[in-house]
Each structure stands twice: as C-alpha cells, then as structure tokens.
Amino acid sequence: MPHNDDTITLLYTSDMHGHWTRADGQSDGSLACAAQYAANIRNSHKHVWMIDNGDLLQGTPLASHVAQNEGECGAEMVGNLLRASGVDMAVPGNHDFDYGIPYLKGVIASSSCVWLAANVRHRSGKRLAESCHIAEFGARRIAFIGVTTRVPAWQYPDRLEGWEWHDEVLTVKAIVDHIRSNVDAIVVCYHGGVEREGAPDQENAALRMAREVEGIDVLLTGHQHDRFVRREGKTLMLQPGSHGTDIGEVTLTFLTGEDSKEMVSEGRITDITGQEESAEVVAEVLKVRDRAEAGLGKVLCLCDSRFQLHDWHDLTCSEHPIVEWMHRVQLKESRAQLSAVAYAGEKQLKLSSGQLTRGDIQRIFPYMDSLSVFEIKGAELLSALEVSASWYDDKSQEPHADWLKPQLLLYQFIMFEGVRYTIDLSRPIGSRLRACHYQGQAVWHADSFTIVMTDYLAGQASRYPMLRRMKRLYGIEEPLARLLESNAGSQCMLRIDYTSNWEIIGGNVDVDSLNEEEAQGGGL
Template identity: 25%
Template sequence: MKLVFLHSSDTHGFLLPTDYQDKDNYNAPFSLSRVSAAIKAEKEKYGADNVVVTDSGDCLQGSPLASYAHTVKDFSALKKFTDAYNEVGYDARCLGNHDFNFGLDYLTYYIDNNRADIINDNVLDEETNVPAFGREYKILEKNGIKIGLLGVTTQYIPHWEPKENVEGLKFVSAYEKVKHYAEILRPQVDVLAVMYHGGFESDPESGEATEPHRGENEGYKILTEIPEVDVFLTGHQHRRLNLVTKNTAIVQPGYRGEAIAEVILDIDDQTKKINSMTTKLIDTKDYDPDQKIVDTVKELDQNTQKWLDHPIANLNEPAPIENAMKGRLEGAPFVNLLQQMQIWFTKADVSATAVMSETAKGFDKEVTMRDVLLNYPYANQLCRVKLTGKQLRHIIEHSAGFLKKNGDQITFLDRWIKPKPLLYHFDVFYPVEYEADISKPAGQRLTKLKLHGQDIEDDKIYHLAVNNYRAMGGGFYPEYSMDKIEFTLDKDYVQMFSEYLTHGPIKVDTKKNYKFY
C-alpha cells in the first residue's frame, strides 16, 4: 500500500494569494488557500485513509493580514485567522519561532482553537520540565499502518524573543528530544515521522557545514544520529528540499505556501516494512484558491486593506530605496531614515540595520501602514547595546565579510544567497563613516571607521541601536550577547514609525556614509 504525507510550513499568515503591495492583485503564486486546494486534490487522488497532513509552523506572523489580525485586541480576527488553518484539515502541527512573536496569550488562544493536534516535545515548562503546549506525540492509523508523529522547533527562540514572550518556558535541543521520544515511539509504530521547525546546519547529503553549528538548526544531526526517523518534515529555512538520503525522506516546502511537500512510502501489506520512498514538491500556483478559506477570511482581508491604506505621516521629501540589493551595497535614503529613527528612540551613538524586504521601495511623501509593513515586515523590537570600539569594529568587519570582489564588481558570497537567501543578516551602520577593501582577507577589511570625524577608539564605550533579533544572537555575528543589552523598547517598528514620522519635521539624510571597494 501507499502512505502519503502532505506537508506545509512557513506560510507566515499569507492566507490569500496577495502580498498586499497592489491592493487589487490576488494572483500571487502562493497562499494558504492554494496550499489547501493542493492538499485536498492530493487527498482525493490517494484517498483520505492513505494520507497524513502536517505543518511545521511559522503561521502567526509575516503577512500584513497577520499584522492586522494582531491589532484586533479581542481575538476575533485571530479566530477567523485560525479558522482558515483549520479548514486545511491538518492531522498534526508543530510551532515555529515566529509563532511566539505576538506573546503567549495570543499563541495560547491560537493553540486552543486549533483543531489539529499541536505536537511539542522541546518547549517545556521551566518548573515541571514537561511540554508547555500540546502533546508529546501522536499515533494515528491509516489502513492498518501505525504512524508516530513527533514535533519540535528550533531551540534558538529565546535568542530572538523578548523575555515576556517566553516567560516560564525552557527551550531544549530538538535533537535531544527527538532522540528521547524516538526510542519510546519506534517500537509502537510502523512509520516514524518528525515535524521540525528547523533546518539543516550541514548539507544533508555531503555533510559539509553550511552554517555555524550553534543549535539553531539541528537537522543534519537528527538525520545522521537518529536512525529511527523515516520521514523528516522540516521548515524554518524557507528552502525547497525534497530528497531521500540515509534511509530518510526529507522535505521542506519553501515559503508563504508556494508549495506543498509530498512523501510517498510504499509499504508491504504483510510485514508493514517500507519498500521504497519518493519525495516531491508540488507548486501551489497551479491550484485555484480554496473557496472555503477565501470566504472565511473575506471580512478580515477587507479590513486589512482598509488598515493598510491608512496614512500615518507626511514627509517633506521622499525616502526611496531603488532596489534592495543596491540599497545594501550603496545605501539609500530609506535606509538612512530607518537608522535616524533608531537613533532618535535610543539616543545611541551608532545604528545598525539590514534591508529587510527584497521588494522594499521606501517611502513616498505620504506614508501609509502598507508602506511600513512592506518595507519592514518583521515583528522586531529595538534595543540599545553597549560595546567597546573594538567590539563595534568586529561587528562591522563581520558584515563586510559577506562580500566578495569579481573584478570591479562587489557581490555577496554564494553562501548568503543559497541554498536560502540570508541577506537580511547583512547589516549596514550609521552615521559612522566607513570603508572596506573587499580584496583583503575577511576580518581585515576596514580601512576607515570614523564617527563625527573622529576614529573609533578601541577602548571607548559606544552605544549601538539594533533590533532585538540581532542583539540576541541572530545572524551569527560576533560580540552580541544578552548582557550587553542596555534596554529594549516596548514598541514594534510599525509603532515606532508612526511615532517618529509624526513627532515633527524630519530631514531625511541622503548622503552615503559607507563604501565597499
């Protein structure tokens, strides 16, 4: 017989096929509504009794609709949002790191109103050491085949979230918990599957390290050291993965519902042993949106569009960014405006930020909520960090290490582009004036680093404004640590832009303060 897994991940609240840049365009090649249609078509093809439907998190945050839903304080919008996910018909799900972005009350409501079982093995109550949400595992039966499901998320969540969003919780190694529960569950089932909101720290086939092994992603360790796992349903890295290696079927279905992942196991009817495994990704662009989801969120979507068009400020002059790549390498008025805002709120000496959206266009004179969310889509908070000049230099050197030189052209190293684009890790700094010679070895590239005309001094204390994701360890930068954070603002970037842009006349700094050569 055939046993089929259909898997989604990292839909990030994109319930309908739109990115909300053009309010009349609902033809985008992604969305939960397309995911649902694809899953229902495959279930009909194989028969519901042969199909297991799973999801590995990052649903609550990411889209403008998700941001709007969070502004409705009585949870009525979150109820409709959750109803849309319930319509897909998941058998089981696990949590993602961004599902913690809006706090524990919001997350708990979502979990409690989810019809699918939330499987959670490694987010524990810090006092009792038992799973704080959901259940430890699930055993379900399909045509006489017993399937065990485990669910884990990246243990790195406390490095990114403010303390109140993880209060009372303990995040432990996904590897350790999968190993523990696999030994318990494997004797009870014919097939063992793991949902993991995490990815691979090394290439699944070659074993070559693809990032520092700090615990954010433990997929390769799970794959190679826990042979009990048959099916590995992953997420977090937004990669498109489907392969069979080391007797394990591995999938990861991209981002925003652009695809669903399918694993097909051919199982012997008598022995219940797996004869063969195949994997593939099914692009959802070929499926019309599920009308039930469209109807469920129609009012929520309409309210989102009205909210996005609400003007929040008027600038004396535009603050554009021509395109994301050019903005990173050469700077842009919008990037400077963001830095100016961070300094205004924190009274820091220096500010660091990344270009957060590949489709960022910056601001025209009138700024709406849509403009803010399309340019800065993450639910980050702003921190002030205390550093020595030497530590600040190390941080800026690390950022310059993203780059390579081809003739006269400066580009990014391949590992920041593929297998997953990671350019939101590339920070630029303001108002320091700095230059980096990319022909020199990484770590020795800065040829100029001045603040207000004075060289940065190694032993002098400086204050840096930077988002909490970076300040708490995101992006593998040196020098950042929790003890260096002086304070974190209790505002997100939408709130900050609304306040900053309306506090009085703003002069957008248009000069370029850094150069790579």
C-alpha cells in the first residue's frame, strides 16, 4: 500500500524493563535497536508515530541505580534518553511506579514526548498525565488513549498513598463515547494484558475492553511479555514481547471512495534482535553508565562460588543457595515461622571473582517489592504447595505447558521454607504433595502459621489464588532488595550451608519407605 497522507504507521514497544542498550541486560534487543528501526522507517514513510507502552524505567541494575541514586538528575537522564530514541508517546507501566510518584513525575516533566495515564489520578483530582491525545497526520485525526493495569494500587498502597487507579474499561469507554465522532480512528495504549477466557482477572482486561467498548480501532497491549497479532471483533490487538527483542507495527490506511470512507488496519510483530543500535541512544546511555559504574560495582562481600546460577533449571530441580539466602533474610527480618520466595532475577548469574556487588543484588531481585507477614492456614499452605508441584511436566522436571503461558512463569514458582515437603511426580497434578511437615509434625488443614512473602506474591501471583485469602498481620517497610543488600554488606563472606527442605521424587521410588513415612504422620 502507498505511504502517503492516507497511510499512518504506528511503531510500539512494551516492557523494555531497563534494556536501554544490549549491554544493559541479557536480551539481544534494546530500546536503542527499536529507535534505529524507527529511524529507518521514518526515512521511507511520511507519517510515523512511535509509542512506548510501559515498564521502561525498571528491570536492570543500571535502571535501578538511576532511579534510586541519581534523583532529579536521573529523571533528566531518562528524559534525554527518550528524546534521543524518538519516542512520541509513552504510557507508564505498573513497574514504572516502583520508585514512587516523584521519580515518575520527574521523568514525565523531563521528556519531550506525550505521556498518557487516563485511569490514574490523585484523590484531589490532579492527574498524573493526559488522558487522551489527538494527533494530526495530514488531514487525519487519530486519538490515542493511555491506561495502565491497576496492579500498583494493590502492590504499593503505602508508597502511592492518595493515588487511585480507576477501572480501565470504564475509563476508556467514557473517553471513546465522547470523542468517537470527532476523530478518524481511536488507538488505545493499554499497559495490561489479555485475561483468560471466563476467568475473573483484576490485572488484565484487554478482552473485556475490546468487547465492551465499541469504537476502538487498535488496542496495543503489554504487561504479559507475550507476542501476538489478533482481532477481537473489529478491534486489531497486538502485543510485542519484551526487553526490546521485537517491535509492534500497525499500518492505518484510509481508502476514500465516491460514496464512503474506509480505514484498513494491519498489524505485525517484527524481530529486531539483528538491528543495529541507534548511536544517539547508546551515547546517552553511556553518559548514564559512566556515572553509575562505581555504585553498581561496589563490593558488598565475598561469597560462595555456589551462588552462581548457571541455568534457571537449577532453581526448580532442588533448593539453590540464592533462594536459601533470600529465605533466611526474610525470616530474620520478619521473625515469621515460614517464608515464601519466587526467583525473579536473571536466569543466568555470573559473579566476578567470588564477589557480590550492589549490581548483583539487582540481578537477583530487580524489583522494589516490600515484604509482609501473613497468617496462613494449613489448608491454604497445602493447596499452594500443590500449585508449586504442578510446575513439573508429568515425570520430567521441565515446566508444564500451563506454566509457559503467556511466558515462562518462573517468577511465580513459589518455594517454601520452614516446612519439609516431598513432591511425587508419579502422581497426577493436584495430588503430588506426598508429605509436608512442620517441626517434625504433619501439617493439617486446621493448622495456622505466620508466613513472610512479598506483597506481589500474596496479591498478584495468579497461579496461587488461595494466598489472597491470607490475613495480613504487618508489613516491613524496607524493600526486599535493600534488605538483601544490607545483609550482604554486613558480612565478610556470605556462605550458605544448608540441607534442602524439599525434594522431588519420580516414578522409580521406594514405595515401602514412603508408606512408612506416611504412617508416621507425614502423608497427605
């Protein structure tokens, strides 16, 4: 199709998670790749609009350092980065709120691009950013609406006090009803994903939005790190992966006939891992990195070589020293009886010369989640352990297909400390928990324990709905990443000696010995 006044090209990225250049993370893509790809498209297309759909500001040690240690200067650095990348419009993702409203506001103020956040506003009535922006491309008027998943409202209630996240669908519907007759097309930029058919989901609402709001031409989604192009009724929906490996492309072509006006929308996802990086973006990131190197490279302590993570499978086959250490820190800070941890860091972790640095802490846990202590019933604990046992595909230790949708859900695979438990892969999913003991006694449904975990796992781990029934007792204000850093900094040598409190057995098990264990009170 011709690229003239009647053709508009939208390019968009989502869930970059601090992968500003290839050197910043473990991805082969980056914001710099997307920026160069967009620059090339602009050379051959008349009307091009580039959008970042959220979660740009968090996810790598560099991004974390800038947010936590550079203050207003850090926000200006990110503003300069966005300017160099050629982004025309941005929507904040849930993790863009990790470092608080002042930092995000600073980034917005320092940026030359338009920011949209229609469903986020302070209870005083003040808005974080615009609700809707109408851009003119020749004679065409395209309306853009930006909304964000409501996760931050639940995840950081204290840190974001006074700020409210309103229902995304109702917010979009009100705006669409008001502007539909005055524009040629409506594009919704939604940092949220596609909910499961028929399942209640407060985190993702793309299907509900497409079905309940008449008049949305294009719905750009994110949050789930999925990669797809599909149609829901008359609405074109896309999601472009994560970490800068892909870019979403939408072409809006207006066909004007004698009796009617028609718009044709087409979408695709393009792999940009082989794309040359933008020299301008790389230059801006180098300025940031030069300031950050000393802080990120600060050695906190020496550590056991076993702390290195060679492959993420090592985390799910048996207890790993990194996970054991996280449990110990959580238990020390909370004095709870039990601990729950899901590893959300880099899938390979190499430590320099047996040293643990400040940057390594961000690679292990790159989020600003805080901890809370909850009361958990035995029934909820046993149900949660069965969910963890469902990770494994039949008699292998590979993840079951359900844990691969829409991506590898390693960050939701919970490992528990304080109880001893056995998972039997020879049993069907739902009845794999062979034994579970607390201090030598079998855990029963009526038992009650205190357990410490991040607020994310308690409220947003979609695989574990039973955790939402727990009673919250108290919170720990300091984020987990800072607790880990403080713990490491207090030791000369971090060495973790332990015996794993959980094991996996398969089809070839000594049934007589297991039956004996069950007879002693450990069977389920």
